[in-house]
Amino acid sequence: MEMQLESIMLPGIDPQRPVVIAGPCSAETEEQVMETAKGIADKGIKLFRAGIWKPRTKPGGFEGIGAEGLQWLKRVKKETGMYVATEVATKDHVFEALKAGIDVLWIGARTTVNPFAVQEIADALKGVDVPVLIKNPVNPDLELWIGAFERLYGAGIRRLGAIHRGFSSYDKKMYRNLPLWHIPIELRRRMPELPIFCDPSHIGGKRELVAPLCQQAMDLSFDGLIIESHCNPDCAWSDASQQITPDVLDYVLNLLVIRDSNQ
Template identity: 80%
Template sequence: MELDLKPLALTGVESKRPVIIAGPCSAETEEQVMTSATQLAGKGIKIFRAGIWKPRTKPGGFEGVGVDGLPWLKRVKEETGMLVSTEVATAKHVYECLKAGIDILWVGARTTANPFAVQEIADALKGVDIPVLVKNPVNPDLELWIGALERINGAGLKRLGAIHRGFSSYDKKIYRNLPQWHIPIELRRRIPNLPIFCDPSHIGGKRELIAPLCQQAMDLGFDGILVESHCNPDAAWSDASQQVTPDVLSYILNLLVIRKDAQSTENLNELRNQIDECDNNIIEILSKRMRICREIGTFKKEHDMTILQTVRYNEILDKRGAQGALCGMDSDFIKHVFEAIHEESVRQQMEIINK
């Protein structure tokens, strides 16, 4: 399904990169909301964000003030001139936000993962022209992400955008949520005219990671940033460690290097030609490797051997990972490449054995 989109066209907001949406993780009190908004507006931020309803992983934590906080956002809009935005997860949330005059809605990662919930939101938005941003699902599933966008677009909404907030992983490393940049990159390839925002707060989980993540997003051509900024981050009622003050946010944004989306110089074209030649060579080598794998499959069939030889497979992964590291590449990247190659080798050998 091809999305029928039109520009976000946000009133009073320049369309140039990056579009910044900033504010606290949660709307906690009217004073906290107004103080944060006033400070951000003073830094030139045009769009304010705050969570009114906060779905938490486990019960017992602060889950938002609910509809009582919507008048606070309305006051932000009236007194600062900023556009205001918040997350919706149910049809009731949508109705309450529309009544309160909220300018931009976003769908959270947990909701995106549930097609029933997304469809409920889409049905509630029929006949409304409002920008809606859709976060990636918690799991790295591009089709699920696109499916959520398609459902909302199918309800007649054309001012859509995506928010990349990273993907949950049992094995936590540097980031709270793994970036897996290749997934939003593929989303951009599939839907070129879809604006993509980066949520560095949820990817990083630590305020010191926000600056480098913002720069990475800009280097990848993202259109905007959705970032958490609180007037007193250390006292925040939710996700304190990933929020920054408006002053710090302003410092981060002022240091961003915004590069041109594309250049078509002769030198770049020549380098791209070299890449094409390398890719052709890789495909030829892979074709030769698969031919050898098929011969191995025939041998295994004739000698009644199992396809999977675990010791050999582990040996390949370890050796190739080490070789890649010596050549200046990440060993995990090389392992992923050879895992994919091995998967195709097994598939081809299965065809031979089952003939």
């Protein structure tokens, strides 16, 4: 399908690589969200992420604070001026997020695998002009990923972006999710206008891999990074081992070497 995409850039965001989205895996408490958001905003970051509906592999873990967290994200917007992004997995999530003025939506890896779920989200977004980022499906299936873009595009969504978060495998030696870089590279060949973000947090699954994965993404000319950052990573209610403080995030970003993508 030939797609005519529009820029996902929101007013005031520097389009220079990398565009950075940062924030905690999950919104846990109002205090944790506000402290993390202020730390991130202080570093000059303009886009804040936080999951409020969390698809967990097994029951019994923290499944997200739910709609209550939308009020905290509204506060982040008001008090820091950052744009806010959250994950949606159902049409009800879409309606609630839009009602609360969430600026950017993303579809998680466990949702992208399910065409019914993606279609439901697409239908709920008909006639709405909001940027939507689509994570790769958990399995290395490029066509399923592209199919999700086609479903959103078919619903009239023109501001689309991709998030490469790696692919699930039974063997988890080094990475939590294998990067298989050739897959997002092939996505770029197939959809050259589509901005691609890298999510080093979910690829690596551990803090020490965030910096090298960010650099690899930059070397491969990715457009942006979405990085999990928490004011107190060790105490995070989800994905504790891969989150970094806003100070470490700033350090990692300052270390990046950005080469001209045309060279």
